[in-house]
Amino acid sequence: MLQITTIRENKEDVVKRLELKNVKNAAALIEQVLEIDNRRKAIQKQGDDTKAEANATARQIGDLMKSGQKAEAEVLKTKTTELKNREKELDEQLQSTEKEMHDLLVTLPNTPHLSVPPGTSATDNAVVFEHGSIPKLHDKALPHWELTAKYDIIDFELGVKLSGAGFPVYKGKGARLQRALINFFLDKATAAGYREIQPPIVVNEDSGYGTGQLPDKEGQMYHVGVDNLYLIPTAEVPITNIYRDVILKEEELPIKNCGYTPCFRREAGSYGKDVRGLNRLHQFDKVEIVQIAHPDKSYEVLEDMRNYVASLLTELELPFRTLKLCGGDMSFASALTYDMEVYSAAQQRWLEVSSVSNFETFQTNRLKCRYRNDKGKTQLAHSLNGSALALPRIVAALLENNQTENGIRIPKVLVPYCGFDTIQ
């Protein structure tokens, strides 16, 4: 959520940036926010004054009672009834005005960084980095959903039997490859200075709200109704919420955490080849990296994070490219996002395997995650996160790109983790 102080102080800039994210009527919306804010301030002032008067009267009554002046006290009591009514009325007005503002503010997306390319869809994203060459496959090369069946390593039908579409069962070397990737990613992240976290994979409403899944994207998450808990769509949710309602010391920044969790996504409304095989699942594994950073340093941190993710892909010997997302393709909460895509040679398409974003204060404003600066004032920190990495599409690309007529070759870095170098 955008900060009202930011909107007040940088009106034109906020409008300009919202337009970069294709928000319609940005200027009018901001004017409306400011109008409500002014109304809110006026109501609060009146309410505070009324309360101050009521407090003073109550004190007077107390003094009169003590000195035995009962009659005078009774007179004052009638005065407070009137004050109380006004107080109640103003409180209600304040609440409804605050709600009005809040309801409007939550509809506004984060303001993008000015380097974000303008645009409305994925075709406007800017390719900022490419690595590796697209592999040439042999004539009988198969897409990964056929390879997994051929080698009996991932069973989609069995998942349908147990749970439904989008819940594959990993078997034998397929399961071992999953475990290998998780361990490889966690070891790398730890070596890069991230502290490993094992969070809960169901979270409460407050947490869902803190990172922005609630109230809007409720349909994206599985909901455990009886306990009113949500299955996490990403480890970002619990790991970032660690810092909800926390005031950090400036010297603690940046805070680097990582964690492996299964992720659950309902993802209604997609069909066809986009969701075939491992391309899109309801449950998948992911290692996430999360940083809480100083506002002056968060863009350095973002570059650092995307270089880190690139290094993982390089080690896995996967051809990939880095996109800087355009205003129209970025997520609601992000100020700047890099997507990393690997090339899946049998499908002959790019698959998004990581998204690295700087949210600036958009999440921390909701989370109330602050640090104390050198002047002793509390300020919102910046939050960032990235996948490092999401497994299924990595597996898809590994299987497809490394297939030979004699089996699938495991990249060198994973062999110690797998305990085998080929899937036959």
Add this chain to the structure above:
RNA sequence: GGAGAAAUGGCAGAGUGGUCGAUUGCGGCAGUCUUGAAAACUGUUGAACCGCGAGGUUCCGGGGGUUCGAAUCCCUCUUUCUCCGCCA
């Protein structure tokens, strides 16, 4: 799941209706002393909103109520602890 107790500032821990945003101790910060450090001593030290400022308002787990007035009384929810039961 049953019975009981509790929830106060970074931590510990007072406060059972009227200058209590809250005694005190520890911790933190600043200073005095010291060649330096420690110790000792002195001061300072929660958050949010409104206001140019003076200052005002709100917050003692969450929500609601009683009262002129609530950290203090009542209701309710949540969490923690102790005992019993069950159990990976």
